[in-house]
Amino acid sequence: MRAYAAIILAAGMGTRMKSGLCKVLHEVAGRPMISYVIDALEPCRFQKIVVVVGHQADTVKKMLQRPGIEFALQEPQLGTGHAVMAAKDLLQDFAGEVLILCGDIPLIRTETLLEFVRLHEEKQGKITLMTALLEDPTGYGRIIRDTDRAVSRIAEERDANEHERSIQEINTGIYLVNAAILYRLLARVGQENDQHEYYLTDIVAEAARDSIPVDGMLLRNAGEASGINSRSELAQAAAVLWERRRLDLMDSGVTLLDPSTVYVDAEVRIGPDTVIHPCVTIKGQSEIGTDCIIESGVYLMDSRLGDRVKILQGSRLDRAIVDDDTSVGPMAHLRPEARIGKSARIGNFVEVKKSTVGDRSKASHLTYLGDSTIGRDVNIGCGTITCNYDGKHKHPTVIRDRCFVGSDVQFVAPVEIGEGSVIGAGSTITRDVPPGMLAVSRATQKVYPLRPLGSSRETTPKAKAEVEHEDTDRS
Numbered sequence: 001m002r003a004y005a006a007i008i009l010a011a012g013m014g015t016r017m018k019s020g021l022c023k024v025l026h027e028v029a030g031r032p033m034i035s036y037v038i039d040a041l042e043p044c045r046f047q048k049i050v051v052v053v054g055h056q057a058d059t060v061k062k063m064l065q066r067p068g069i070e071f072a073l074q075e076p077q078l079g080t081g082h083a084v085m086a087a088k089d090l091l092q093d094f095a096g097e098v099l100i101l102c103g104d105i106p107l108i109r110t111e112t113l114l115e116f117v118r119l120h121e122e123k124q125g126k127i128t129l130m131t132a133l134l135e136d137p138t139g140y141g142r143i144i145r146d147t148d149r150a151v152s153r154i155a156e157e158r159d160a161n162e163h164e165r166s167i168q169e170i171n172t173g174i175y176l177v178n179a180a181i182l183y184r185l186l187a188r189v190g191q192e193n194d195q196h197e198y199y200l201t202d203i204v205a206e207a208a209r210d211s212i213p214v215d216g217m218l219l220r221n222a223g224e225a226s227g228i229n230s231r232s233e234l235a236q237a238a239a240v241l242w243e244r245r246r247l248d249l250m251d252s253g254v255t256l257l258d259p260s261t262v263y264v265d266a267e268v269r270i271g272p273d274t275v276i277h278p279c280v281t282i283k284g285q286s287e288i289g290t291d292c293i294i295e296s297g298v299y300l301m302d303s304r305l306g307d308r309v310k311i312l313q314g315s316r317l318d319r320a321i322v323d324d325d326t327s328v329g330p331m332a333h334l335r336p337e338a339r340i341g342k343s344a345r346i347g348n349f350v351e352v353k354k355s356t357v358g359d360r361s362k363a364s365h366l367t368y369l370g371d372s373t374i375g376r377d378v379n380i381g382c383g384t385i386t387c388n389y390d391g392k393h394k395h396p397t398v399i400r401d402r403c404f405v406g407s408d409v410q411f412v413a414p415v416e417i418g419e420g421s422v423i424g425a426g427s428t429i430t431r432d433v434p435p436g437m438l439a440v441s442r443a444t445q446k447v448y449p450l451r452p453l454g455s456s457r458e459t460t461p462k463a464k465a466e467v468e469h470e471d472t473d474r475s
């Protein structure tokens with residue numbers, strides 16, 4: 001087998017996207033489109049991978065920092081042929097075959113690239129093109145064959161005549177070319193076209209001139225080489241990639257109750273026997289254990305769930321960690337650095353930010369926990385709030401193991417509650433409470449008789465007795 005290298009063209013802006021972001025960085029199914037191309041290429045184990053960058057070069061480079069990937073800068077961008085020229089120096093000592101492909105074809109698969117290489121090897125080809133037959137070839141370069149069916153050139157749509165435009169065999173933009181031949185032919189390519197660019201496609205006509213045979217491999221699944229040029233093509237490719245993702249998840253043992261409404265990013269990991277209800281989005285580097293239940297309307301970003309975790313309807317988790325057997329929601333909001341222990345419960349309308357909640361602790365209703373450390377076996381009553389922000393700084397609240405916090409308590413941070421203490425309902429806690437104490441802070445209840453306007457009715461003795469009585473409610 002001959003030696004192989006790859007060049008990925010990714011310097012263009014992609015003006016048809018009408019975006020401030022260069023095309024190859026646009027996300028498709030949760031990842032920049034070019035990373036799918038690299039992923040498809042890596043298992044082919046080529047000697048070299050060169051990415052040609054130009055527009056937003058630094059961002060593209062940063063995104064693709066992986067061992068074995070080299071970058072060539074194309075500045076300014078004068079066409080696809082010019083882009084391949086920019087990689088010439090990096091391939092100076094390379095004497096093999098070069099696979100050229102674009103960074104805007106995220107649907108391409110490794111198997112297809114390997115089959116393409118196999119064909120090129122079998123024929124000991126000099127130039128092999130990957131072509132496809134399209135019902136609607138609009139936008140693509142058309143493959144022009146001469147009378148004996150040999151490929152004689154490629155006509156770009158904007159330079160093609162009416163007859164050429166009716167040809168349905170298109171250039172996928174994926175080529176295998178011997179490196180020496182490639183650069184010899186490219187040196188002769190000019191800018192005589194509608195865009196005044198150096199077209200890589202023109203090497204085909206140059207090859208024909210030198211009687212170098214050009215082979216074609218017809219791609220069976222034409223959609224795989226779809227180049228993305230517009231937002232609507234982006235959406236179509238995303239639909240295909242989401243679907244592939246759902247099938248992979250189901251193959252790995254995850255149940256999706258309504259697959260087409262579930263969006264799981266490429267790098268998310270989900271354990272077997274986890275059940276995902278309709279309309280769920282799981283993003284970034286999230287990890288979900290086995291036997292979990294993720295109910296409808298849940299949004300997870302970069303979050304980690306243990307095993308047998310339940311995330312109930314309408315909850316949002318962002319960079320949160322939830323340990324085994326814990327239940328969260330419905331309508332809970334776990335914000336960055338929320339860490340919930342094992343067998344704990346975060347109930348409805350509870351928001352947790354930068355806080356640790358220990359094993360078996362519960363905050364079941366209407367609560368805000370921010371910058372706090374909650375121990376184990378703690379009960380946080382309904383409506384409890386950590387007042388963590390004084391307008392300038394954030395302050396911590398610490399509630400030690402086995403504390404019982406009644407309903408509607410405010411902790412004015414910084415404040416610490418010792419182990420096993422009880423806080424009476426409705427208290428505003430401004431000072432530390434030592435372990436094993438009961439703390440209550442609330443105004444004395446007063447009760448007055450109602451005297452309707454104009455009424456001369458005397459206050460009954462019983463009502464009188466109840467006025468200004470002390471509040472003896474249980475805490």
Ligand code: UD1
Nearest residue numbers: 009010011012077078079080083102103140141171173227
């Ligand atoms: C190109 C082909 C066309 C083919 C189609 C397949 C040419 C002239 N035409 O057209 O025959 O059917 O791809 O999708 O090659 N790029 C650079 N530097 C540049 C210009 C482009 O790196 O100066 C990169 C772009 O970032 C992009 C790729 O090359 O990833 C293709 O460029 P694009 O403008 O999309 O080419 P098409 O017009 O689609």
Ligand code: CA
Nearest residue numbers: 104227228229
């Ligand atoms: Ca394109």
